Amino acid sequence: MTTLSIDHVSRWFGNVVAVNDVTMTIGPGVTGLLGPNGAGKSTLINMMGGFLAPSAGTVTLDGATVWRNEQVYRHIGIVPEREAMYDFLTAREFVVANAELHGLADPGAAAARALATVEMEFAQDRPVATYSKGMRQRAKMASALVHDPSVLLLDEPFNGMDPRQRLHLMELLRRMGAEGRTVLFSSHILEEVEQLASHIEVVVAGRHAASGDFRKIRRLMTDRPHRYLVRSSDDRALAAALIADGSTAAIELDWKERALRIQAIDFAGFTELLPRVARERGIRLYTVSPSDESLESVFSYLVTA
Numbered sequence: 001m002t003t004l005s006i007d008h009v010s011r012w013f014g015n016v017v018a019v020n021d022v023t024m025t026i027g028p029g030v031t032g033l034l035g036p037n038g039a040g041k042s043t044l045i046n047m048m049g050g051f052l053a054p055s056a057g058t059v060t061l062d063g064a065t066v067w068r069n070e071q072v073y074r075h076i077g078i079v080p081e082r083e084a085m086y087d088f089l090t091a092r093e094f095v096v097a098n099a100e101l102h103g104l105a106d107p108g109a110a111a112a113r114a115l116a117t118v119e120m121e122f123a124q125d126r127p128v129a130t131y132s133k134g135m136r137q138r139a140k141m142a143s144a145l146v147h148d149p150s151v152l153l154l155d156e157p158f159n160g161m162d163p164r165q166r167l168h169l170m171e172l173l174r175r176m177g178a179e180g181r182t183v184l185f186s187s188h189i190l191e192e193v194e195q196l197a198s199h200i201e202v203v204v205a206g207r208h209a210a211s212g213d214f215r216k217i218r219r220l221m222t223d224r225p226h227r228y229l230v231r232s233s234d235d236r237a238l239a240a241a242l243i244a245d246g247s248t249a250a251i252e253l254d255w256k257e258r259a260l261r262i263q264a265i266d267f268a269g270f271t272e273l274l275p276r277v278a279r280e281r282g283i284r285l286y287t288v289s290p291s292d293e294s295l296e297s298v299f300s301y302l303v304t305a
């Protein structure tokens, strides 16, 4: 069982709409679920993993409803973002306990296999209290893998990891994807998703904003209108010269800031145009700063596009 279908799914908490009419399909390989904080990624993952019921719509795995379906739970492993671990347990005890919960025939052997997969044998008999953040993450991962699920869901798995741990986890997730499993991980960092995911789903403010490979998502982000704040030795002359070019969509003189607010449509064209025009007219550029580069603004452009 490998294909998760999210069909017109919404989830609200009181009057907060965390997920708003999202439809997407997640198949084998590694998929990145990208979006700023509060976009609804955890809520979506919890619904995909059967931890949370959708308020509307359906989540199915190869056609079978996920919510309250034990048959389906057998195929899903989930690594939540925050999970209380019993610090006095060792990783081995923690993973064996989960194997027992799954009713596996040989919990010891299954736990040993899962701990080997995440390369945690060296510390498996130490209490979790003595682990680094990355080691805890790996213990959680072993616990999620103990029943050999075909679908693995991870909520912000790279948070708080050092570069070496990050590489290690990337390698592991890549391998699992190559084996034909469905691996989905959430992140708010495009570069992280880019390095690992062959497919990206973007969510913003509870809504599905875009999907495609990283080239497509990158292009959507660079092709959006860019806003700059520019200060120069002659703002009026600069504005007149820039507006004559097609890559400049709008210019406003901001008296308070004593600067130009420029909206460019063609990112590459504009970054070439601005210094050239300034040079040709003998205008000195004092400040050139992007004024809307927050992740939220980049993503919300995708939603309104």
Ligand SMILES: Nc1ncnc2c1ncn2[C@@H]1O[C@H](COP(=O)(O)OP(=O)(O)OP(=O)(O)O)[C@@H](O)[C@H]1O
Pocket (backbone or CB within 6 Å): 013, 016, 017, 018, 019, 035, 036, 037, 038, 039, 040, 041, 042, 043, 044, 188
């Ligand atoms: N149990 C809950 N009760 C009330 N509101 C909730 C609950 N869970 C999530 N929300 C709200 O739903 C929205 C989406 O939250 P969610 O945690 O799914 O986003 P996220 O993309 O995972 O963000 P983060 O990366 O910050 O965890 C937020 O506004 C959040 O405050």
